[in-house]
Amino acid sequence: MHLDHQDGFPERHTYSAAAPVRGDGTRRALRIGLGGPVGTGKTATVAALCRVLREEFSIAVVTNDIYTREDAEFLRREAVLPTERIVAVETGACPHTAIRDDISANLEAVEDLEESVGPLDLVLVESGGDNLTATFSKGLVDAQIFVIDTAGGDDIPRKGGPGVTTADLLVVNKTDLAPYVGVDLDGMARDAKAQRGELPVAFTALKQPDGVKPVADWVRAQLTHWTTATA
């Protein structure tokens, strides 16, 4: 379950904020992107992760909404983090552009958060709901989670696409709904394995107590890996 991409977090040499160390030589916050189709539970996953991890780590969230600031407002309303730790980036109707093709606004949001509420251990960058090809730029995040759900149909893992096949963690949410929508979870697991090889898959039911645990455990492992890696 905790298998990772072989190369871990490769060093980056750009003018962006992608350098893994801060100006003072300390390692900057780990950035994890969350993408996936509309309504699969990305914001709910972010909220649950914040609730579970906020006592252990200093966390901030960047949302990329399509046409509102609704996701950021939901997180603020739910009070999963103090309001100044949640920032919304406007995407001009194209979240995949803002998280992959032109990451400048997101990088600035991350930098501003580090500056205003840092030092941070973890920044969660959430994409607005998008299609199966939407992935995060490596210049923006260190690892990414792709969230799908059982209600979207059990053929999504078989269909594949960059999100399903390359994400560092694939989350299949709403497993509690599987019997009601006629979905075969074992089949989804087999298809995901065929598409992803050794990359991990987490099955979650966020409505259940501690439903986010498999994802939270994966994030903890990433943070351990990140903080112990040599800069």
Add this chain to the structure above:
Amino acid sequence: MSERSERAIQRCALSECEAERSVGAPPVEDWGSVGMSRAALLVLADGRFPAGGHAHSGGAEPAVAAGHIKDAATLETFCRGRLHTAGLVAAGLAAAAAAGLDPLLLDDAADARTPVPALRQVARRLGRQMMRAARATWPSAALDALAAARPRGAHQPVVLGLAARSAGLTPLDAAYAVAYENISGPATAVVRLLSLDPFDATAVLARLTDDLEQVAEQATEAAHRAVTEGLGALPAASAPLLDIAAEAHAAWPVRLFAS
């Protein structure tokens, strides 16, 4: 005959042919500045240049909502108006920055020419994003100095002009890039906002190329005068409706574009 000499003869014939044709061509006075990297202009003016422009409609979203833009013809009217006002001002600032005028003074001049807070904020946010992209693509001490002096962002046309200078482009090139972006942004946004036929939207841009040339030249000429006459020589045209609509749009709770 060897394959090589055969090709050599073909080449000869070809260049003779070209020589004959060029005899009748009209004389050209300016072939472009030799040694300058004109190709860099294509990179800088590319709509996919990652400097944040995709999230902005250049005032098109409120104009669509108000019914001012509803088809290709009204998009053209909107773009022509924007180009000769906000576009001219921005192109003048960019040309002046590319000509080597003090970017901090130009940043003040941009503030003076941008009356509403919403648009000042947008210009600085986009300037900061342009700065990030420019320092990665054409790094220079001048860009570093401006980034250090304005960490929250200088006005975008000033940064773009300095980026053009770092790329070895001319003031006229910078003016072209800014003027083009000034209308290509709204045109792209309207394709999304109205589901306007993308061919029609691109045809609008093509019909505005004469205006683009005129604005770029006017802006460059003003920047040239600013070298001796001061920054007061830079264009200061205004578009009150764009200003008012931008300020109102910034308060919309639901919108597709940031401005």
